[in-house]
Amino acid sequence: MKPILKLALAATMMTPFAAYAQTPVEVTVWHMEQPPHRVARVQELIDAFNAANPGIVVKQEPQNWGEIYAKAPAALAAGQGPDMLFAIPDFAPILKGIGALTSVKDFVTELDAKHDFVDSAVEAYSYDDGIWAVPLYNMTMNLWYRKSVLDKAGVKVPTTWEEWSAAAKTLSADGVSGMGVPANKQLYTDQTVYSVMTNGGATEIYDADGKLRFDNPETVASYEFYKDLLQYSPADSTSWTWGEAEACFSSRACAMVMQFSVMSTYDTQAEGDAADLGVAAIPSKDGKEHNTIAYANAVMMLSKDAAKMEASKKFVSFLLEPANYGRFLNMEPGLFMPVTADGAKAESFWADPMVQKYKSQIETVVENGKNGRLFGFTSGRTFPSIAAISGQNIIAETLQTIVVSGKPAAEAVAAGQARMQEVSK
């Protein structure tokens, strides 16, 4: 055989190996930020990351919160799961329970040294000697209103329950509902009821030893107060999810609503007057400390493959870099708040036109978030049974027992605790 032919043959034989050596590490991220503009923003960041890291290809596959609790365990059991999966605190114990999670304690410690995480965001994922997800962003519940509406009615921004109820009553006039609050058996209602509970001294659902303490006088009082507020809410509040509350506020059918953020709909579907949009902390029973529900969203690292795990870590590090982090949070300006100290100051966060426009509101939301709580994840104690309690929306179910079935609050709360015990078995 002629040398040139031998060389050609050798080159041909080596091609597959060469191609294999250059095959980039492919990692998939599942997130539940489905609106097209959020998907587009995540894609922009992925494109930038992929361009800067030729050996890695990140792909996103948007999912749905309604399905992910069932889909993720099934996909992982079938070996078809993602390498990274966004999470809220009560989702992580489910995947940990089936052995799908690897502790990322060292990685979080490393990131913490660099960016300084908000402690409560890390605590929500810290238990059983591990940290099971990397915090990415925070969401906190707030009280939203129009300053002009309150001024016209001669109502001050409420800070106590008494003032809140009185304001809702005064503002309920001319077909307007004074206070829009949900009573659906759904996550949004869990969130708003807990926001009231945590402002009425009923923050802890568990004792230090993991025993349920949902049935207590503070919880009962919180439900009674919520029922009182509900009389000033639209008649279909029992079927509300987040969208209906925002629509009610945007259309001026509700004077006040409890919501993570209304900025986007207010800006695009209502008058968009930043000077008139008011946001305040959720009123507390006595007007002293104002708490709120806070969701530290995070990303779980699922890959068992070392190269993919390394690539996933690189991508998460990239997202948390201040230059990129603001752009990531502003996939929905005003909704996702930073969980790192340098992220809270990042130029990339504050430079967004929407954030600029609603700067004072966002500053208030960030401030309110400092007193963030999440049921089942308070005081540094986390009990995995909270996943089933949250999954079945028992906090919201208890409310429906009171406002739909007409049970007294004390009986409903006792029944709620019994249900929590039943589903925790």
Next chain:
Amino acid sequence: MQQTRALALVLVAPALLFLAAILGWPLVQAVILSLQDVRVIGGPADYLGWDNYQRVLSSGAFWDSTRLSVIWVIGNALLQTVLALAVALVLNEKFPGVRIARSWIILTWIVPTVVVVIIWRWLLSTSGGMINPLLVQAGIVERPVGFFSTPWTAFATLIFINSWRWFPFIALMMLAGLNRIPDDLYEAARIDGANSWQRFKRITWPLLAPTLGVLAVIGTLLSFNVFDIIWLLTSGGPAGGTRTLPVLIYETAFKGYRLSEAATMSVLATLMLMAFAIVATRTLDRSDRQ
């Protein structure tokens, strides 16, 4: 004769094998799952025996949901039959535009469920919905009504929406049945002096009955299994007032993380539906022979 039977078996074998693969195997898996204590997909599985069946059959929630499912099926059957029969009788007449009407009537049926849900959710909303202002302006109600705010109004509203979606399909089936009735019979009845009601009672109804029987069986099986509209509109609420059996099964499996218990309910529901289908088809066979 034996050769013909063998040939028939050979010819239907591929279809039977296909059905066994896509229906039989999952059903066997569901039965196996119902005898274990799996909580989430991929979780550990210990053998429990009949414990799940005992637990489910003694649970109030299971029987409440079964009762709601039966009411759901009957409510839908009644409303859909009335709407579909009325429309089918109109479309069976000859008038200008009848061909277009026959095509357009199917529109609500072909609209995807999610779109149906969004349309009705916003039509019935108290904030910006169209129905409530109309009811208030017409003086029918004083203030906006929460259609999904009480168990019975939510259930009735769901039956209405589901029937609105499905009745065109039933109407077309009925129309096909009406087309099979010979015109001569009506002609002869007219000559004998029968009025419209008598023609309907003596000709249309008896000759349409076999079609209605088949539709009742298919409709019951389809209605019983409806999950999407209920879940998307009320998620089984308020206060469990619309939690039919499919909703309870989904909640148990994917909200309560009790996969085996949900599989037990599924097996029981399948047995109930199979028993109904066998009794109903035998009854139809018998009435056909008569």
